[in-house]
Amino acid sequence: MDNEFFQRGKEAAEKLLYFVKKSGADDAIVSLLSRESSQVKFSNSRISNNMLYQSSSLSVFASFGKRIVSTSVKTFDNRAIRKGADFLSKFAACVEPNPNYMGIAEGPFTYRKDSSLFDLRVEKLGDRIVDYAEEGISRASTGRVKRVAGNAEASTERTYLITSNSVKCEDKSTALYLSLRAIIDKDDSAHMVAVSRNIQGFDVSGCAEQAASLANMNVPVEKISPGKYDIIFYPLPFAVMLDLTANACSIFDVESGFSFLEKKLGRRVSSNNFTLIDNASKEYGFGSGLSDDEGVPTQKNVLIDRGILKTYLHNTSTARRYKTRTTASAGLIAPQAANIILSKGNYSLDEMIRSVRRGIIVTNTWYTRFQNYRTGEFSTLPRDKALVVENGKIKCATRGIRIADSMPNLLSKVSAIGKDSRQILSWEVEVPVDTPPVLVKGINITRPN
């Protein structure tokens, strides 16, 4: 990453904050984000494209008498910065105040030192990302696996955040990501992901071999009847459920009608073995960072403690309105989770399987959609390998089914939680989730006639 360019961006950020304050802003947050990543996309066991992305953005959020506005500045030169600041105050004069806006955090803050989020070897990786793609393809091409598809990516991100309330936070992180699908045919495949902040933790071989092993599981395929089944969710599909649950904890979602957790604070929302945490201060967390979007040092938030909803996610403004403390979850408009963790249980996957009389192992899902965000009614489609369990044993695979239930019902029927966790980021999981496999009893399955 170009250090000189980033330093120029920092100077531009300082000037932008100065001019925005000078133009009359009560609160202002200026953030600089620079990102560089390399990505190798592969399909049919061949590399199909080799991509390099570089981007920088300088943006500002400001309040002028509770009139909330934001803009971005394209270049770092003085003219663009003055123009951006001038524009913002004129823009604010055109919009309405939001009486619900209660300000931003008061700094300064002291940030922890976290060397776990950055690995110089990732920043200097260069074209060696190609080697990871090759390793993944090679390791997954075993047994009946005919094709391997996926994506390997390495990225470095630098951020600089300053505010009118004496906040100054500079952060630097690296990320490695592999998404790999081992394909036997269109109806028989397995998908795994691997994520890491550093080279040491990036288990490409393990990810590829697990996908291949699951894909190679050669069991007959049978059609199953609609009805209630116990579902063993692998980490990949359960991460989707946890991402949705953490989203529903945002006070913004609650107020907007996008949450099934409205009016549930202090009440039971899941089975008592279920503890959900958002912890962006966790070492090596794929969503971890030093601060939230207003510069508040990240912290551990227990969202659901043994089944009881303990808090919604807040930024400073929403917290003041609800007379509580920020959870360091800004989003300046909508508070949001950053690094979701389901507390581990005591079960091995085999123990879960043995405990199921009539169930399905779901290894991936796709296209999760709500009928009603308030009630949490949703459906989602198992994708890749789905295995039918009868009397504690895997009997066959199945296809063409749909999970159609509600989030409150699903959370209340979590029966067993695995002891081995995995960090997940995937196509349908936008906020990183750390979860073991989970057994949920009596979930509704449908299929077209």
Next chain:
Amino acid sequence: MKQSLLDSVEYAIKYLEKFSSYAEARLESSDSSGFMMKNGLLEASSQDSYHGAGFRFIIGKSLGFFSTDNLAKKNIKKLAEKSIRATKKAARLAEPISLGDEKRYSAKYDVKDREKISDFSPDRKVSLLKEINSALSKSAAERYFSIHDCVTEKYFINTSGSRIFSRIPRISFYYNFSVLSGGKSSQRSWMYGASAGYEILRKWNLPETLSRESEALLKNLAKGVRPPRGKVDVVCAPEIVAIMVHESAGHPGEADRVLGREAAQAGESFMTPAMLNTRIGSDLVNIADDPTIPGSYGYYLYDDEGVKARKRMLIQGGMINEFLQNRETASFLGVQSNGAARAVNYSVEPIVRMANTYFVPGKQKEEELIESVKLGVYMKNFMEWNIDDVRLNQKYVGAEAYLIKNGRIVAPVVKPVIETTTPALYSSVSGVADNLEFHSGTCGKGEPMQAIPVWFGGPTVKLSKMEVLPKAARRF
């Protein structure tokens, strides 16, 4: 577009030409604004702009791509060198690529916006949101709206000599609201979008449209009955038909999915090249995709590979007729590209995408279709839907829906569910009305995710003998 930016991409192409058999650049500059209102309060107002360029090139038989928003020539050269090194290294396992032969074009086109986005002041946008909020506040307990506009200028250049300039203004409006009655709730999420100026607001008539929808949902909550049991006729209004054709005709007809290139992302397709010219539905089924529809949300005249856009007949007379192609898939399958390569912005590679997919209208009237039903359901709009990753198994759950008895709409119906497969769906089409409507969406595909503007549309369509409430779904 600034001359210095144009110079930078010309420089880049000349540089890449030294090392590659083909190179192209997409320079893009965009100005946008967004306003969001929640329960009557203005939560966010933003105005942004960006510029940047994406470069694609072929070395040997390998494809490389890089993008940046720092268009200093020194930076571009540095990135190009890095990208060339990685692409050369990847050659040992690269899929041999050919982009086929394409014509070169010199073209310039834009969308005429009568009420220009730049002239439509922030306070007018806020007033619109307030007006919509006011229209809905009596019937809807929770109200979330956002309006977004952008004007995007693009300059495409390649080593074959094409030079294409475009300017497209786009406006979109997204909403979600909840109605509550007797301890029950119902929700509606939808959007409007167009390539146009703010004159489009008169056509959308948002306060009245949303108000009517919320009143209908309230009535459904209060008076809705269960859908009829067993297999009945379902009359699907244009909004339902629109999402159906997008999901189960457009997506499976994307040639990159057919060939497995999106296998680890958006998935593959049940369709294969061998299925071209085979039957998938009744002979009433005609489905097209056309980027050139004036004012459409997915509008363009040249795609992001510089190929001239044209209407594509995906399904004709019930037969699979044509896939959506980019240059790479077309070359692989031995046909010409039909101009379906799109990138959401300069920073990502163009991939095969829909533009404006629609069920071609027939000659019947919607009323005739309803009158022909003895017992059935009329589905006006929907909330939940999904489809599997090969685009066979799909579900649509009605939000506003009605019971039809003896050819007449008699009562609201609660959440009728269509859960079917693509061949079963298209084989059940027994009537097609003439009331073509287009709806707007943001279609997701690719990695990084490319959420791209599209229209999808159709007229009212009658499906014969569909089950509308599988037993397992009755407990809702």
